[in-house]
Amino acid sequence: MNPCLPQFVWKASQDPEIPMVELKKNLLSVALLTALSMVAAPVYAQAADQDKTDAEKKKEEEAKALDTVVVTGIRGSIERSIEAKQDADSIVEAISAEDIGKLPDSSIAESIARLPGLTAQRERGRATQINIRGLSGDFATTTLNGREQASTSDNRGVEFDQYPSELMSSVLIYKTPDASLVGQGLSGTVDLRTIRPLDYSERVMNVNARYDINKIRDQKEHGNRVTFSYVDQFMDNRLGLMVGLSHMDSPQPGYQNEAWGYTDLPGYSGVQVMGGGKLYRFDNNHKRNGIAATLQFKPNDFYEGTLDVFHSKFEKTEIKTGVEFGTVWGSGTLSGTPTITGSTATNTSWTGVLPVIRMDSNPIDDKLTSLGWNNKFHFNEQWTMTLDLSSSKVDRDFRVLEAYAGVYPGGTTTANVVLDGSGDFNNYVFGTDFGNPSNIRLVDAGGWGQDGYLKDFNISDSVKALRLDFLREFDEGFLDSLEFGANFTSRSKEKSSREAKLCIVDCATPGASLAFPGSSQAFNFGGIGNLATVDANDLLNSGVYNLSGNYHADIAAKNWGIDEDLTTIYVQGNIDTDLGQMPLRGNLGVQYVRAKQNSEGYSTFAGNPGGTLVSKGTSYGNVLPSMNLSLEFASEAYVRFAAARQMARPRMDQLKAGMDVGICNDCSSSGPIWSGGGGNPTLKPWLANAYDLSFEKYFSSKAGNKGYVSLAYFYKDLSTYIYNQTVSFDYAGYPLPAPTTGQTNYPASTSGRITQPTNGEGGNIRGYEFAAQLPLDILWAPLSGLGLQATYSDTDSSIHPNGPGTTEPLPGLSKYVSNITAYYERHGFSLRYSRRTRSAFRGETKGFGADLQVIDIKPEVVQDAQVNYSFGPGVLEGLSLYLQVSNIGDEPFGTYNSGDAANRPVSFFEYGRTTLLGFSYKF
Numbered sequence: 001m002n003p004c005l006p007q008f009v010w011k012a013s014q015d016p017e018i019p020m021v022e023l024k025k026n027l028l029s030v031a032l033l034t035a036l037s038m039v040a041a042p043v044y045a046q047a048a049d050q051d052k053t054d055a056e057k058k059k060e061e062e063a064k065a066l067d068t069v070v071v072t073g074i075r076g077s078i079e080r081s082i083e084a085k086q087d088a089d090s091i092v093e094a095i096s097a098e099d100i101g102k103l104p105d106s107s108i109a110e111s112i113a114r115l116p117g118l119t120a121q122r123e124r125g126r127a128t129q130i131n132i133r134g135l136s137g138d139f140a141t142t143t144l145n146g147r148e149q150a151s152t153s154d155n156r157g158v159e160f161d162q163y164p165s166e167l168m169s170s171v172l173i174y175k176t177p178d179a180s181l182v183g184q185g186l187s188g189t190v191d192l193r194t195i196r197p198l199d200y201s202e203r204v205m206n207v208n209a210r211y212d213i214n215k216i217r218d219q220k221e222h223g224n225r226v227t228f229s230y231v232d233q234f235m236d237n238r239l240g241l242m243v244g245l246s247h248m249d250s251p252q253p254g255y256q257n258e259a260w261g262y263t264d265l266p267g268y269s270g271v272q273v274m275g276g277g278k279l280y281r282f283d284n285n286h287k288r289n290g291i292a293a294t295l296q297f298k299p300n301d302f303y304e305g306t307l308d309v310f311h312s313k314f315e316k317t318e319i320k321t322g323v324e325f326g327t328v329w330g331s332g333t334l335s336g337t338p339t340i341t342g343s344t345a346t347n348t349s350w351t352g353v354l355p356v357i358r359m360d361s362n363p364i365d366d367k368l369t370s371l372g373w374n375n376k377f378h379f380n381e382q383w384t385m386t387l388d389l390s391s392s393k394v395d396r397d398f399r400v401l402e403a404y405a406g407v408y409p410g411g412t413t414t415a416n417v418v419l420d421g422s423g424d425f426n427n428y429v430f431g432t433d434f435g436n437p438s439n440i441r442l443v444d445a446g447g448w449g450q451d452g453y454l455k456d457f458n459i460s461d462s463v464k465a466l467r468l469d470f471l472r473e474f475d476e477g478f479l480d481s482l483e484f485g486a487n488f489t490s491r492s493k494e495k496s497s498r499e500a501k502l503c504i505v506d507c508a509t510p511g512a513s514l515a516f517p518g519s520s521q522a523f524n525f526g527g528i529g530n531l532a533t534v535d536a537n538d539l540l541n542s543g544v545y546n547l548s549g550n551y552h553a554d555i556a557a558k559n560w561g562i563d564e565d566l567t568t569i570y571v572q573g574n575i576d577t578d579l580g581q582m583p584l585r586g587n588l589g590v591q592y593v594r595a596k597q598n599s600e601g602y603s604t605f606a607g608n609p610g611g612t613l614v615s616k617g618t619s620y621g622n623v624l625p626s627m628n629l630s631l632e633f634a635s636e637a638y639v640r641f642a643a644a645r646q647m648a649r650p651r652m653d654q655l656k657a658g659m660d661v662g663i664c665n666d667c668s669s670s671g672p673i674w675s676g677g678g679g680n681p682t683l684k685p686w687l688a689n690a691y692d693l694s695f696e697k698y699f700s701s702k703a704g705n706k707g708y709v710s711l712a713y714f715y716k717d718l719s720t721y722i723y724n725q726t727v728s729f730d731y732a733g734y735p736l737p738a739p740t741t742g743q744t745n746y747p748a749s750t751s752g753r754i755t756q757p758t759n760g761e762g763g764n765i766r767g768y769e770f771a772a773q774l775p776l777d778i779l780w781a782p783l784s785g786l787g788l789q790a791t792y793s794d795t796d797s798s799i800h801p802n803g804p805g806t807t808e809p810l811p812g813l814s815k816y817v818s819n820i821t822a823y824y825e826r827h828g829f830s831l832r833y834s835r836r837t838r839s840a841f842r843g844e845t846k847g848f849g850a851d852l853q854v855i856d857i858k859p860e861v862v863q864d865a866q867v868n869y870s871f872g873p874g875v876l877e878g879l880s881l882y883l884q885v886s887n888i889g890d891e892p893f894g895t896y897n898s899g900d901a902a903n904r905p906v907s908f909f910e911y912g913r914t915t916l917l918g919f920s921y922k923f
Contacts, residue, residue, distance in 0.1 A: 073098055073870070074825045074832055078773060078789070079706045082698065084170075089574070089586050090178055090628045091640055091692050091712065093118070095171040108192065109160040110864070110886070112171060114819045116712070116771040116791035118188075119838045121812070121857070122893050123845065126252075128159055132173070133714060134765055134795035135187035136812030136844055139648045139686065142190045144370055145308055148183040150394040150461035152366045154495060154653045162312050162368050164246035166208060166227035167292040169195045175714070176642035176692050179572040179589025179626050182467065182487045186648035186686055186716070194308065195231060197240030198296045203232040208920040212250050216890070216912025217524065221251035223285075225916070240296040247289050250914075254282035255525045256322070257425035258907040262897050263328050265338065265345050272899065273338070273345040274417060275329035277426060279526040280322030280358070282911075288314040301378055308372040313365075320360035321521070321533040323434060324446070325353050325415060332415070344903035346419035353415045356446040357405040357434060359518075359536040365397045384471040386485075392463045400455040403502065403536040405516055406445025407432050424858075424894050425908035427527040435520045435530025442504060442544070443513035451512070452502030452536070452545060457558070461493040480576035480585070487568040493652050497558035502545035514544065553604040553660040556611035557678065560601040560656035563617075564649075567594040579631060586629040593647070594621045599681035601658025605737050612735040616657045618682040622647055636698040646690045650683040650722055654757040657681045661736065665745055667753060672745040674731045674752030684759050688716040703784050705775035712769040718762035723803045729754035761804055765813075767795030785826030792818045811854055814838040830868040837861045843895075855907065858894040862887060878923050884916040 077098040084094035093115040109127035113120035120127035121137075129137040137157035142149055144163070151158050172191045177184040205228075212223035229244045260276035290312040298304040326332060332350035339347035372390040379385065407413050414431035432439055444451050469485035505512040518534030539545065572589030596619040602611025626644035633639055659678025667673055694712035701707075732750040739746040771791045777784035795817075797810045819836040843857045866884040871877055890913050897904035 074823050074830050074868075075705065075775075075785075075787070078787070078823075080170075082706050082708055082773060084172065086636075086638075086696070086698050086708070089630060090174055090181075091176045091642055091694050093173045093175065097169050107161060108163055108165045108168060108171060111165070112160075112173065112190065113836060114789075114791070114821065114834060115173060116710075116769045117175065117714075117767070117793045117795075117817070118173065119814060119817045119836070121843050122860075122862075126161060128161060129157065129844075130160070130190065131812035131814075131841075132185075132188035132190075133175070133716075133767060133793075134797060134810065134813040136810075138651055138811075138844075139185055139187035140190060141183050141185035141648075142192065143183060144192050144310060144392070145194060145372055146191060147370070147372050147388070147390040148392065148463050148465065148489060149370060150368065150392040150463045150491075150493075152368070152394050152396045152459060152461070154459065155651045156649065159366075161286070161288070162314055162366060163192055163310075164227070164248065164288065164290040164312070166225075166229075166246045167194060167244040167290055167310075169193050176628055176690070177624075177626050177644050177646060178587045178628055179570040179591045179624075180469070180483055180485070180587075182568050182570075182591075183489070184624075184646065186646045186688055186690075194244070194292050194294060194310070195229075195242045196296060196306070197231045197233060197242040197294060198237060198298060200231050200233065200240075201237070203230075204922065205230050206920060206922045208918065210884075210916040210918030213915040213917070214251050214253060214912055215915070216253050216255070216910060219253050219912075221253055223248070223250040225250070225918070235299075238297065238299050240294075242292070242294040242296075244292040245290070248286065250286045252282070252284040252286060252911060254284065254909060254911040256280040256282065256320075256907070256909050257526050257905075259426065259897075259905065260326070260329060261906070262344070262899065262904055266328070266334070268338070268340070268345070271338075271340055271343055271345055272904070273348060274327060274426065274904075276324070276326035277417070277428065278322060278324040278358075279428060279528060280320045280360075281523055281525060281531075283319040283321075285317045286314070287316075288312060303378075304376045306372075306374040308370070308374075310368070310370040312368045314368075316364040316366075318360075318362040318364075319535070320358065320362065321523075321531060322358050323355050323428075323430075323528065323531070324358055325355040326446075327353070327415070327417065330354060330446075331412065335414070341419070342900045342903045344419075344900045346903055348417050350415045350417070352412050353430075354412055354446055355407060355415075355430065355432075355434070357440055357532070359403040359405070359533055359539070361399070361401040361536045363399050367395045369393050382473050384473075386467075386469045386471075388465075388467045388469075390463075390465045390467075394459070394461040396457075396459040398457040398459070400457075401452070401536045401540060402454075403452040403534070403539050404443065404445055404448075404450075405440045405532075406443045406513075408439060408441040408443075408513070408516075411443075411445060419903060419905075423902055423905065424892060425526065425905050429527050433530075434528060435523070435532055437516045437518055437520060437532040440516040440518075440532045441513040442516060442539075444510065447510075449510075450501035450507050450548075451504045452539075454500045454502060454540070454547065456498045458496045459494070461491070463489065463491045465489045478575060478577035479573050481574045482572070483574065484571040486570075487566075489564075489566045489568075491564045491566075492562070494561040495558060495653075497555055499550045499552075499555050500547040501550055502540070503548055504545065506546060507548050551609040553609055553611070556602040556604050556609065557656070557658055557660065559611075560599065560653070560658060560679070562652050562655050563598045565596045568592070575629070583632045584629065586627070588627045589625070591624040591626070592621060593624065595619060595649075595685075597655065597681065599655050599657040599679070601656040601679060601681075603657075603659050603661060603676075603678070603734055605661045605735075607737060608735075611658060614657050614659075614734060616681040620684060622685065622687070638694075638696045638698075640692070640694040640696065642690075642692040644690050646688045646716070648686040650685060650757070654679055654722065655681050655683055659734075659754065659756070661731065661734070663745055663747060664752075670748075672747050674729075674736065674747050674750065675754070676729070676731070676752070677755040680756040680758060683722060683757060684720070686718060686722060687720055688718045688762075690714070690716045699778065701775050701778040701784070702781065703775075703777055705777060705784070705787070707773045707775050707778060707787075709772045709774075710770070712771075713767070714769070715764060715766045717764045718799060720759045721762045721799055721801065722757050723760055723801055724755055725758040725760055725803065726753055726755045727758060728752075761800070763797065763799035765795065765797040765799060765810070767793055769793045786824050787822070789821040789823070790819070792816075808854075809842050811842045811844050814841040814859075828870045828872055830870075831866070833863070833865045835861065835863045855895040856898055856901075858896060860891055860893075861889065862891050863889050878921055880920045880922075882916075882918060882920075886914040886916075887911070888913060 080096035081094040208227040265273040338345040523531040598617030604611040656679035661676035664675035776786040868882040893909040
């Protein structure tokens, strides 16, 4: 792969972290701006008055100090989020920290999932992928302090667990873009933000410690989380420093019950049965250490520099023990008469079953480092220039280790498979006690040609950027300012895979076995009481296995690299005027994005399973106009309209150049032709024409508690969607095999066909979003401190993600999504309860071979609660105690077969309830 090119960023009228805010040159707006910037990240104001008096400066410092006192707690967090939403020119959603080192939830994704039109997909018991407006994570982008981030996944989407919530001050989600928003997503853009130290008037330090209890069924495991934050100012508030440290050690036990799939039951027309199944217990642990640091330097009114450093090291261990077996898709023979419910056999008995006892270890080691240096130059009251340089780098090592054992002697047993009364999974009763080690031997029990398997993956991703922006402000006219600039981004991402069979002797010698070296452990799930098990890492390290390298077209396809260079040029006018007596603000602009992409991969064919390195690429440009308008037609009542051409770049794994090529004898009437399947390095982006309309009303109670209600409609018309198509293809220049002696079906030309991701027919996605934040004292003064937050969205789509004529729904789309949060905060005591729901949807996850898999996921109801108490003036001032419980109802993660959903569960994951008990102390 070619090395990544350095990148640069230009920025002008606004900080890359939040949208343009209308600024008035008076003391009140300075105070309001300070309150907002403490948690929502800084906003660049107009140039300071050179002749400002000492008295004015003192008043500003007093206002800033006052804000420091009030920006804590649930109500403060909510009100700052409301202010960010109200002041934005674009349609946005916002989350602010309750205090230093404390977002409202234990993870960023959990907090984001409560916002209108947004929800989360859970993996391994944690919210990891964010779906915005019914679109999967592929269509959104995530930035840190306005800068694009590298990703640990196969694709572009970040994994939010990589970013400790304790180190974030706020999150802003752009639902509509403007021209200055570089790296925007099609569904939305998520901007994570850290603290700016010069937004504080004094030194602040905070220690946060939590005891972590994870409970599932009768099993408990314990962990801890510790955070330290330090914010200080020097040189008469010209130099600011912020350092945040975060440590997490969180166990995550769990259970998995999964069907291999469903197939026809022999002898019973129209009836299907589980073809095989698997049953696992998880013992997972997550260890993460993170650091965020910011150095802010403002020596005078001409220059301001900000240096951001973020580093996270995340180690995930996963120990899986369990059983897999085949029925119809194995050696099983149906015994007796099955019970049939609907069109599915829900109670069956089998003989001749070959169970495979599995001992797996799947560790993941992630490292993320992001750097950013922002330089702002105020030439005068009209002109500002901003130069921003950034880098984000990721490295992931991921291992999948499998060790097998089977029944001894004979290898087979009986099995009874019964659908659980919940309909969520099947229970199994086997004729052999798997908890007795004397009944088990290390052996290729399933006849898979190996006694175990090893996969080692590596993902590296590097994003470098340089950006330069100019801002020209105006004192008169309908334009408040004009900003323009350019951004250059260079990205390089690689994935590699090395795989080997584990063989007791050699994999060509079937039946080789060894005595089982493990012991019995409690299992207590799915009908199995105890299970004999041993640590797969100990087996591998002991030298029990010989490694035999595996070379296959599927493995070669997991090795690829992508290089991208993106140049973005934009111009944007920021509107601040009156339409009659009604204030009108917003922006109108256009962005031009020039992309150059190149991909490397391996092409395979018969006799060459390891493949031959190939390379291909393309370049193209896209024009992206945008407009955001906000009209205040009554006091604190707004109608917003936005229109934009939005873009999302293709998935990285779809851009790979490699392919598997063979000869198809009956694909053409003219005779044998070359036929293949693989990626497409010439893919163009997803594009959509998007329109948004929103009505918002803001209000305050007599006690000053803020609230709002909003109703929004959005419509996105995707001009193209990417899905697999079979198209004509010329294989000239690709490494095709030579004809063998006597071969009669060798193609006459290099023309043939290929099945690959292609830009095809689009469609539309549309929906309604309702949101309300109600301080209840607006109804009756004695209810002061009580409040409700509610969101609801209804989304539909005409897009066929697998092409015209198919019926599968769009991944990430739940038709109905809702959230309700009730809270109380008064006299230092606070209480919050949240309940979020989403209807059934299709999700994307890692499947067999760690490749992308699309699954049908059941509806979810996730409940969380927290109780806090903060001590007032006195010896314990600054101390807060809290209790937080996540997934109160132990909501499982389940998928199903749509052919008979009530009777065909596919996968069931249970991860229990998490309780955090701790304190924070600010001094």
